[in-house]
Amino acid sequence: MKGYKVITLTTFLIESQAEFPYAKGELTRLLYHVMVAAKMVNKKVNKAGLVDIIGEAGEVNVQGEDQKKLDVFANDQFIAALRSSGECCGIASEENQEIITFDDDLSRDGNYIFCMDPLDGSSNIDVNVSIGTIFSIYRRISPRGERAVLDDFLQPGTKQVAAGYIIYGSSTMLVYTTGRGVFGFTLDPSIGEFCLSHHDIKTPEDGTIYSINEGNAHEFPEGIKKYVAYCKDIDKPTHRPYSARYIGSLVSDFHRNLLKGGIFLYPHTEKNPEGKLRLLYECNPIAFLAEQAGGKASTGSHRIMEIKPHSLHQRVSIITGSLHMVEKAEAFIKEQEPIKLN
Numbered sequence: 024m025k026g027y028k029v030i031t032l033t034t035f036l037i038e039s040q041a042e043f044p045y046a047k048g049e050l051t052r053l054l055y056h057v058m059v060a061a062k063m064v065n066k067k068v069n070k071a072g073l074v075d076i077i078g079e080a081g082e083v084n085v086q087g088e089d090q091k092k093l094d095v096f097a098n099d100q101f102i103a104a105l106r107s108s109g110e111c112c113g114i115a116s117e118e119n120q121e122i123i124t125f126d127d128d129l130s131r132d133g134n135y136i137f138c139m140d141p142l143d144g145s146s147n148i149d150v151n152v153s154i155g156t157i158f159s160i161y162r163r164i165s166p167r168g169e170r171a172v173l174d175d176f177l178q179p180g181t182k183q184v185a186a187g188y189i190i191y192g193s194s195t196m197l198v199y200t201t202g203r204g205v206f207g208f209t210l211d212p213s214i215g216e217f218c219l220s221h222h223d224i225k226t227p228e229d230g231t232i233y234s235i236n237e238g239n240a241h242e243f244p245e246g247i248k249k250y251v252a253y254c255k256d257i258d259k260p261t262h263r264p265y266s267a268r269y270i271g272s273l274v275s276d277f278h279r280n281l282l283k284g285g286i287f288l289y290p291h292t293e294k295n296p297e298g299k300l301r302l303l304y305e306c307n308p309i310a311f312l313a314e315q316a317g318g319k320a321s322t323g324s325h326r327i328m329e330i331k332p333h334s335l336h337q338r339v340s341i342i343t344g345s346l347h348m349v350e351k352a353e354a355f356i357k358e359q360e361p362i363k364l365n
């Protein structure tokens with residue numbers, strides 16, 4: 024039987040580390056523990072209907088959302104794995120109001136902080152639609168050995184040393200970047216290993232898929248309304264109308280568009296005047312991956328990764344995906360901006 028060349032994520036992490044002469048293996052160990060937590064969550068997700076992981080946890084999180092049992096389970100798994108890595112001195116999580124820091128000396132000496140959306144696409148958990156985990160890693164700015172502080176987390180996305188997501192779908196994949204391209208690993212259940220399946224992913228500069236929740240269309244800013252209308256126009260030479268695809272899990276919508284070409288938009292609306300998605304653990308990691316794959320990520324007018332965060336759970340508008348499609352959407356938004364008179 025024709026097999027495939029097995030390059031496991033563990034091997035890949037170790038070999039990539041060799042490219043950094045001064046590396047001490049700290050980031051490798053941290054990413055290794057992310058992989059371990061992903062496997063734990065994957066095991067639960069795969070049998071979500073059979074085990075007691077469906078439904079509400081009975082708590083409301085800092086976002087005012089009802090926490091799902093799987094939100095809490097994933098949060099706990101990642102916190103435990105990151106702690107035992109000894110490389111992580113603090114965590115910002117969608118499910119926790121404040122930053123999580125550790126008392127043990129080993130973790131306090133950790134050089135990295137971790138921002139995470141432990142379970143993305145919560146509204147899809149109970150209906151067997153793909154969901155994910157999103158993460159972003161920074162070097163701390165506070166001194167090693169001390170407790171991590173809020174400022175360690177309020178760094179612009181350009182300071183990320185690594186970012187990625189795990190998608191729990193028809194297969195389970197871990198996709199990440201350390202600023203040297205984007206790589207995808209698929210979990211092979213028969214050997215329990217994430218194996219390299221997508222080398223140096225590049226997203227097409229143009230695509231024919233647009234992803235936006237049109238249920239909010241009446242609240243879209245004018246520029247977004249115009250861009251969505253443009254996507255629906257009939258114009259053969261430019262392959263329009265584009266196809267509308269919206270899963271409602273950021274990870275899954277982004278992943279599809281990353282591979283096929285496309286654009287994902289979640290603009291600000293009356294309901295969410297700042298936008299819905301969170302800068303630290305949804306938009307910044309997605310933006311880093313998009314840019315590393317040759318795509319783009321903006322608020323419509325500003326590069327997401329240049330935003331200086333002011334709070335842990337800050338929300339922003341996001342437009343991300345294929346380069347030319349994002350530029351087109353930005354042009355429609357610019358057109359609608361009031362002309363500034365000097």
Ligand SMILES: O=P(O)(O)OC[C@H]1O[C@](O)(COP(=O)(O)O)[C@@H](O)[C@@H]1O
Nearest residue numbers: 140142143144145146236271272273
């Ligand atoms: O239901 P809406 O308003 O379209 O929002 C869907 C978006 O909200 C999210 O579910 C928010 O993430 P969480 O599930 O992690 O809270 C995104 O995954 C998704 O893109």
Ligand SMILES: [Mg+2]
Nearest residue numbers: 140143144305
């Ligand atoms: Mg999310």
Ligand SMILES: [Mg+2]
Nearest residue numbers: 117140142143
């Ligand atoms: Mg979430």
